[in-house]
Amino acid sequence: ELKVEQNPLFLSMQEGKNYTIYCNYSTTSDRLYWYRQDPGKSLESLFVLLSNGAVKQEGRLMASLDTKARLSTLHITAAVHDLSATYFCAVEDSGGGADGLTFGKGTHLIIQP
Amino acid sequence: DAGVIQSPRHEVTEMGQEVTLRCKPISGHNSLFWYRQTMMRGLELLIYFNNNVPIDDSGMPEDRFSAKMPNASFSTLKIQPSEPRDSAVYFCASSEVTGWNSPLHFGNGTRLTVT
Numbered sequence: 001e002l003k004v005e006q007n008p009l010f011l012s013m014q015e016g017k018n019y020t021i022y023c024n025y026s027t028t029s030d031r032l033y034w035y036r037q038d039p040g041k042s043l044e045s046l047f048v049l050l051s052n053g054a055v056k057q058e059g060r061l062m063a064s065l066d067t068k069a070r071l072s073t074l075h076i077t078a079a080v081h082d083l084s085a086t087y088f089c090a091v092e093d094s095g096g097g098a099d100g101l102t103f104g105k106g107t108h109l110i111i112q113p
Numbered sequence: 114d115a116g117v118i119q120s121p122r123h124e125v126t127e128m129g130q131e132v133t134l135r136c137k138p139i140s141g142h143n144s145l146f147w148y149r150q151t152m153m154r155g156l157e158l159l160i161y162f163n164n165n166v167p168i169d170d171s172g173m174p175e176d177r178f179s180a181k182m183p184n185a186s187f188s189t190l191k192i193q194p195s196e197p198r199d200s201a202v203y204f205c206a207s208s209e210v211t212g213w214n215s216p217l218h219f220g221n222g223t224r225l226t227v228t
Contacts, residue, residue, distance in 0.1 A: 033217075035216075035219075042220060042221045042222055043217075043219040045216035045217070045218070048216050088156065100161045100172075101158065102158065103148075103155060105155040106156075
């Protein structure tokens with residue numbers, strides 16, 4: 001059974017600081033996704049990481065994937081309040097087509113002014 | 114594109130009643146997924162369809178849950194009879210089967226409360 005673990009589950013930080021969220025998964029996979037969810041809202045796709053060493057950046061967020069270590073990171077640079085949300089990583093554990101994703105429990109991020 | 118459309122947005126019902134949740138995927142997407150989100154268990158995959166065919170329903174918690182996809186533009190998730198522990202937010206998502214870099218696109222969810 002595929003397990004996806006995020007760390008930390010809760011993070012409170014100040015604006016302007018940098019921080020990294022970690023996502024470990026338990027089985028071989030070369031497709032990993034990051035989503036953002038605002039309170040009471042749906043999930044919004046942030047990044048799709050498709051291969052070992054993949055790195056993607058959007059604004060103050062940067063995601064990377066190390067398939068050998070079964071680890072993805074989401075790095076926040078110079079955090080701003082608007083980035084407060086819950087961030088989920090999700091892993092697809094079989095190749096071919098679009099199979100169901102297994103989600104981590106999410107990292108609840110609060111960025112204080 | 115309107116995105117994935119779910120209805121109703123909120124549903125409050127009494128234990129024992131039948132509940133039907135509805136989903137319209139994004140046009141052209143071949144895969145459809147039903148997820149349940151709770152504080153305790155996070156996001157759980159219940160079932161998914163490829164080209165209207167159920168592929169994996171191992172996440173469906175009990176026989177009280179059933180899902181159908183009669184055509185490419187509509188799916189339902191039914192709970193009969195409902196129980197208080199079914200209270201959760203139910204999300205429908207769709208994706209392109211052949212898109213190797215295609216993420217899941219989620220609807221706004223249905224918040225179900227069973228009293």
